[in-house]
Amino acid sequence: MSKLSIQLNPIDVAEWRRHREFSEAYPEGARPKRIVVSPNDPIQNIVKPDWQYMFKLSDEKYPEQFWAELIAYQVGLLLGIDVPPAHAAFDSMTGECGSLSEWFYAPGEEVFYAAGYFFYKEIKNFDRDKGTQHNLLTAQQLNVRFMGEDQIYDFWSMLLFDTIIGNTDRHQDNWGYMMTSLPHTKSVARRKGEQYGIRLKFAPWFDNGTSLGYQILPRKFSQWDQVRIDNFIKKGTHHFRWAPDNLSQVGHLESIEFIAKHNSKVRSLLMRRAKRFDVERFSDVMRTLVDLPMPPHARLSAERANFVIRLTSRRMELIMEKLNAHH
């Protein structure tokens, strides 16, 4: 873990600048949130100076939910998955607590396209509300069209990450592509008559908070024995469906079983990545988060941290079983 990637103190955004357009509320997505802009000389070195951040609060029903976003970022670091940095933050003026997610591009310089933008064009009468036609086959076709074959490893790394954290909400607007323009070399520019070429890549995997058992209330943790944990993990699914003509949701473990069976190269790459995940280091990270002095009502409880560690370790074991089964 790099020294810079985990905070020891929560960030107070009360004095941060407000976004000229979205300072009150950001219209997109389910949870309350607003955009804030960091100072030029932030106190904490994990904060990028003069940069846009999404300050996202928890669903009222689940006050601890924002921790899932932060823990997911730490899981991303351990696995080597590209997730926007997310930190614990509060507003000392309003009392709000939440996660602070670093903007993953410089607005005006790069453009982000949610996958939904392309799904809506690709699939007639796409159900934008629920995304019931959001599926792996179409995703794979779009990815190949935009980036070629090599992206399959990155895409499946995301599916591995989502399986490890148990993310159920990677819908068509919770992932996408960054479009950047690259200056052509002089000779290419002359030949094509264009100064710039367009390049697409996956955006970092953002919005990871619908995961890690966030919906389970703390007073229930003691009732979760091994059997119950296993049942919970086994019935978890991705938001993705299989294909336009097979609209059943892809199970988390089912996805790992599928790739292990059908693509030995991706299987072994995922295996290597999963092995990077060290449960001991993850437990250390969780302890650091428990110790973070957030306002008293918004701290991560040791009980939840332990529950998340149990859940995640067991998920890792079941994933390894699936990856090993087709060796």
Ligand SMILES: Nc1ncnc2c1ncn2[C@@H]1O[C@H](COP(=O)(O)OP(=O)(O)O)[C@@H](O)[C@H]1O
């Ligand atoms: N770190 C970020 N960088 C860039 N855009 C972001 C970032 N976080 C959120 N967004 C944008 O804001 C939208 C809503 O945020 P999201 O985290 O998905 O919230 P919700 O949980 O309410 O869906 C996203 O779909 C994305 O377009």
Ligand SMILES: [Mg+2]
């Ligand atoms: Mg979202």
